[in-house]
Amino acid sequence: MSQNTASGVWIVGEQKDGQMAAVTLELLTIGRWIADSLKEQLTVVMVGNDLDPMVGTLEEYGPNKIILVSGPSANQFIPEVYSESIAALVSKTTPSVILFPATYDGRDFAARLAARLQVGLAADCTEVSVDDEGRFVQVRPAFGGNLMAVINQPTAKPQLATLRPHITKPVKATTKVKPLVEHATVAVLPKNFDKKVLETVREVAEESGNLDEAEVVIGVGRGLGSLDNLKTVNKLAVLLNAAVGGSRGVVDAGWLPHSQQIGLTGRVISPKMYMALGISGAVQHLVGVRTAKEIVAINIDPEAPIFKVATYGIVGDLFSILPQLIKELESQPARN
Amino acid sequence: MVCVKQVPDVAEIRIDEVKHTLIRSGVPSILNPFDEFAVEEALRIREKSGGDVTVISMGPLQAKETLSKCLAMGADRAILLSDPKFAGADTWATSKTLAMTIQKIGFDVVLCGMKAVDGETSQVGPEIAELLGIPHVSYVKRVEINNDGRSLVAERMTEQGHQLIRSSIPCLLTATKALNVPRIPTLLSQMAAKKKEIEIFTADSIGAQKDQVGLPGSRTHVLKVFTPNLRTGECKILQADDKDAIPQLLGLLKKEGITQ
Numbered sequence: 001m002s003q004n005t006a007s008g009v010w011i012v013g014e015q016k017d018g019q020m021a022a023v024t025l026e027l028l029t030i031g032r033w034i035a036d037s038l039k040e041q042l043t044v045v046m047v048g049n050d051l052d053p054m055v056g057t058l059e060e061y062g063p064n065k066i067i068l069v070s071g072p073s074a075n076q077f078i079p080e081v082y083s084e085s086i087a088a089l090v091s092k093t094t095p096s097v098i099l100f101p102a103t104y105d106g107r108d109f110a111a112r113l114a115a116r117l118q119v120g121l122a123a124d125c126t127e128v129s130v131d132d133e134g135r136f137v138q139v140r141p142a143f144g145g146n147l148m149a150v151i152n153q154p155t156a157k158p159q160l161a162t163l164r165p166h167i168t169k170p171v172k173a174t175t176k177v178k179p180l181v182e183h184a185t186v187a188v189l190p191k192n193f194d195k196k197v198l199e200t201v202r203e204v205a206e207e208s209g210n211l212d213e214a215e216v217v218i219g220v221g222r223g224l225g226s227l228d229n230l231k232t233v234n235k236l237a238v239l240l241n242a243a244v245g246g247s248r249g250v251v252d253a254g255w256l257p258h259s260q261q262i263g264l265t266g267r268v269i270s271p272k273m274y275m276a277l278g279i280s281g282a283v284q285h286l287v288g289v290r291t292a293k294e295i296v297a298i299n300i301d302p303e304a305p306i307f308k309v310a311t312y313g314i315v316g317d318l319f320s321i322l323p324q325l326i327k328e329l330e331s332q333p334a335r336n
Numbered sequence: 337m338v339c340v341k342q343v344p345d346v347a348e349i350r351i352d353e354v355k356h357t358l359i360r361s362g363v364p365s366i367l368n369p370f371d372e373f374a375v376e377e378a379l380r381i382r383e384k385s386g387g388d389v390t391v392i393s394m395g396p397l398q399a400k401e402t403l404s405k406c407l408a409m410g411a412d413r414a415i416l417l418s419d420p421k422f423a424g425a426d427t428w429a430t431s432k433t434l435a436m437t438i439q440k441i442g443f444d445v446v447l448c449g450m451k452a453v454d455g456e457t458s459q460v461g462p463e464i465a466e467l468l469g470i471p472h473v474s475y476v477k478r479v480e481i482n483n484d485g486r487s488l489v490a491e492r493m494t495e496q497g498h499q500l501i502r503s504s505i506p507c508l509l510t511a512t513k514a515l516n517v518p519r520i521p522t523l524l525s526q527m528a529a530k531k532k533e534i535e536i537f538t539a540d541s542i543g544a545q546k547d548q549v550g551l552p553g554s555r556t557h558v559l560k561v562f563t564p565n566l567r568t569g570e571c572k573i574l575q576a577d578d579k580d581a582i583p584q585l586l587g588l589l590k591k592e593g594i595t596q
Contacts, residue, residue: 080471104494108474111459115466120428120555123457143454144346147358150559194504195471203497210495216594240594258514259493264453265369265513272592283347307571312588316576324582
């Protein structure tokens with residue numbers, strides 16, 4: 001890629017069945033800061049069909065350009081198709097920076113795109129900025145959140161980064177610009193291979209949110225006692241609009257699907273608040289929640305390690321505390 | 337073909353709270369947990385569909401231990417990519433090195449762990465697939481190779497469940513812990529593994545130029561590292577029978593804008 005002519009900040013948003021993922025607006029917010037700092041234009045790329053109704057929302061966050069990529073193979077997420085489609089856009093005009101959500105799908109096609117363009121990709125960043133020398137700089141955790149690395153990509157453009165959800169609040173643009181809306185055609189799979197999504201199955205209860213997207217995540221541990229007690233937790237989750245995940249022990253016991261495991265051999269999350277219920281706080285679990293803004297712990301054992309990392313803790317029986325909390329929340333006016 | 341990595345046991349890492357550095361001495365090196373599921377699945381595919389299992393790793397000579405374990409589990413062949421030229425590789429340079437090796441040896445199905453527990457990028461698998469020009473399925477929970485050996489059906493973990501995906505072979509898969517329960521090497525298999533040689537490949541063996549691999553081939557550069565503030569010791573703890581316990585929690589929820 002030519003270093004000199006590369007210009008512009010792109011974000012590739014995420015949507016599921018026409019529903020915009022919250023992380024898209026967060027990326028737009030950060031993308032605009034980066035674009036302003038670099039004095040470059042901001043472009044948002046969305047892949048999917050019938051996305052025109054989203055333009056109004058996207059506009060509010062101040063992109064200079066909106067590119068909607070659609071076509072027969074845009075209905076389902078296929079990383080090979082996504083990366084090929086973005087590569088086709090990059091070949092026409094090369095941006096200096098592209099930001100992706102650090103979600104299962106985002107990581108998947110961003111990595112293929114990086115390999116295809118022979119450029120770098122900073123994964124799961126918790127912060128990006130432009131430094132005094134005008135360099136695009138990324139900060140990302142490693143070693144289970146024990147270490148943060150500050151990274152730059154001096155040799156190749158575009159510079160790619162996936163960003164964890166919740167690293168900023170979505171902030172609308174103060175100055176309104178009418179963006180250019182372009183339509184592009186989605187790529188097709190290469191002829192030499194075949195791939196198809198046969199079925200998409202939801203295993204998590206309908207009322208339970210997405211661990212990556214939810215502002216509040218409730219984590220349950222073996223202290224939950226039994227699967228039956230999950231009903232009380234789900235009730236709390238609905239009131240707080242929270243997603244429910246758990247420790248390895250809970251997943252191995254079959255109380256929650258594998259997709260909900262938080263920690264070293266599960267998922268790493270960064271919600272606004274992590275509520276650890278009956279979780280003792282083994283290191284293997286803690287590495288999954290270290291970047292949460294607030295950690296609330298309820299545990300019967302005052303010596304539980306979770307209290308060492310929590311910001312607020314209650315020592316006591318989960319099942320005398322939860323009903324009280326639920327009762328209080330139910331008596332409050334509904335959240336907008 | 338399975339790609340594995342030797343990693344420090346992340347759960348054993350402690351932070352020197354005075355110097356703000358990682359305490360790595362005394363931390364054992366292990367086979368990356370996700371790679372163990374990948375090796376196990378490769379062995380199961382071999383048992384059902386035939387073929388042989390080659391395990392490759394990039395790292396210092398010390399990583400031979402990790403490959404020995406894979407051989408003891410039952411892998412047929414182990415290759416260690418070890419050359420000072422490979423040092424300092426980022427995900428791009430690592431993927432390039434591994435893809436060049438895989439290409440040289442030949443493959444049907446490539447398996448990797450869904451991520452390494454030290455770097456935690458989840459990128460190397462999909463990047464290798466792109467470089468090999470083959471499809472990939474990430475976060476795999478279950479896989480069935482079809483009888484003709486030309487396609488497979490994999491269950492891919494998603495944020496809230498799974499997808500069933502059909503892919504042609506050759507294909508690359510990245511393993512989650514839901515995939516299987518890895519076998520534990522027996523004394524006998526460990527003895528047998530000791531007789532197998534671990535082949536050492538250098539940059540020359542795979543025909544890589546100096547500027548394609550290691551730090552010179554890398555696109556991302558680490559400017560500095562620091563230890564994050566892990567906010568230990570600032571927890572406010574109340575007893576459940578404290579009349580303020582619930583109100584304070586409600587206050588925190590309100591402060592964070594979670595409730596009104």
